[in-house]
Amino acid sequence: MRRDDGQPSIVERLREARDPEALQLLVDFYAQQDLTERDGIDRLTLRRRFSRKSVVATGMHQLWQFTDEGQWTNWRGLERHHARKDPDTFWRNVRRLEDLGAIEWAYHLAEDDQPDAALVYPVALVRSGKVVPGALESVSGAWATLAAAVLHPGDDVDRFDEFDGQAPEAFTLVAPRHMGEVALVGVLRMRNRAWTTNTSRWRRIAQERAQQAVEGFRRIAEAESPASVQHMLAREPGRFTFSRPADDPPLDWEERRRRLDAVIDAREASSPSAQLDDTLNDIFGGIADFNVSSTMLQSDINSSSDQVSHGEQHDFPVVEKPSASDFADLAAEMRRRQKPAGRRAQR
Structure with missing residues (x-):
């Protein structure tokens, strides 16, 4: 079957890939997802991990640099894939679902690296290895990075150029100084989501969380360097503004x-x-x-x-x-x- 715009659907592309195990994994992921409670799939089951390095402490804030260390699973809820004793095939199918756009990664700063740690603020939405500009998570992360840049400018690196070229595998972020165990985590979730009150509630909460984070980071940036804020807004407006694609009509x-x-x-x-x-x-x-x-x-x-x-x-x-x-x-x-x-x- 094809979508209304004539492009092949994810199910059709999986059929063309001739890989029933990838289709099995897609269904298993849907069964595991809980948007309201977990923001996606439980981090105890599957998550993306980042190493952490302190940059500098200034005032009430601490700057951290996070570097991608890859994906991790404990196989809970995915036992049938673990039973095949072929982890390479499992991770290949995860990558295949990423490439097809069936799944996405939402990066969040969390209070610590435990699977049940509270999420502090969103940092990026990543699809097929690229940050999605204008997404709630990505806009929040852009302001967090800009706040970090104005709190620690100079040295031998142009902080703004570093921000402009920020890659998904490396982030410099600001956090409250008293949160000494913060961690950057990647939460897996399905790109296609149900039209339900649960999804609507999750989206409303996610938007409120991102907007609150943006307001806080903007106050930091404007207090430290208002001219730099205006420069960045003129230079990369799409990175600092929430954008929403047009709603698709309900399918008949x-x-x-x-x-x-x-x-x-x-x-x-x-x-x-x-x-x-x-x-x-x-x-x-x-x-x-x-x-x-x-x-x-x-x-x-x-x-x-x-x-x-x-x-x-x-x-x-x-x-x-x-x-x-x-x-x-x-x-x-x-x-x-x-x-x-x-x-x-x-x-």
Whole structure:
């Protein structure tokens, strides 16, 4: 299936990759995600870690430099992947989901490096290895970096040039001086999110947290160097301003189901003997692939789709469709179609 803009969906691209284990991992991630409580997937299960080095203490603030040390997991909730005793395949599939845009990393400054540590402020939103400008997390991190730059200018490095070229693997950030154990952590979350009140509440909380952080860092920067703030705002306005993509219209799930019925019915009429294999070839790449990716995953899809509903939402932009629930609907439809013709319910 394709999105409304004609581009292949994530599920279709996974089908083209011919890797059912990556599809399994996608569904497992959806089942693990809790936006309101965890901001994504539990950091005890999977997270990105950063080393820390003190830069300088000044007044009420402490500057820290954080460097990416890679991803880490304890396999909790991912036991089926650990059971294969092939961690290289697991991390390859994580990278594949990153490259496809199915998952993203939200970097946060946390009170310490423990999995349940409270998050202090967001630092960056990273997709496919690149910081997303204008995202709530990235704007907050840009102001944090600018505050750090004006608190510790000079030396042999132009702090503003360092900020302008900031890469996802290295950040210089400011924190309250009394927080001596702060850590930078990467929280994994799904890029496609459900249209639910839970998602709406999470987005509202995330926006409030980012705005509060921006206000605090802006006060620091303007107190230390108002001219520098104006210079940076003129130079890189997109880095310091929240931007929101236009909301996608709600998908008409009944229309999608009718379109799928029409495809299958047309094949039944033209070539009854080949109708199942041909349809599965078009959608999943063949009945073997479909059986691997749907039979093995059905219980997980059912549990995941329970939390991916499609209620009305007004304040959260949907980035891309279809999501896990779309796949669950499609899988259920294809299973119904595999029943013998004489036993199918009449519509």
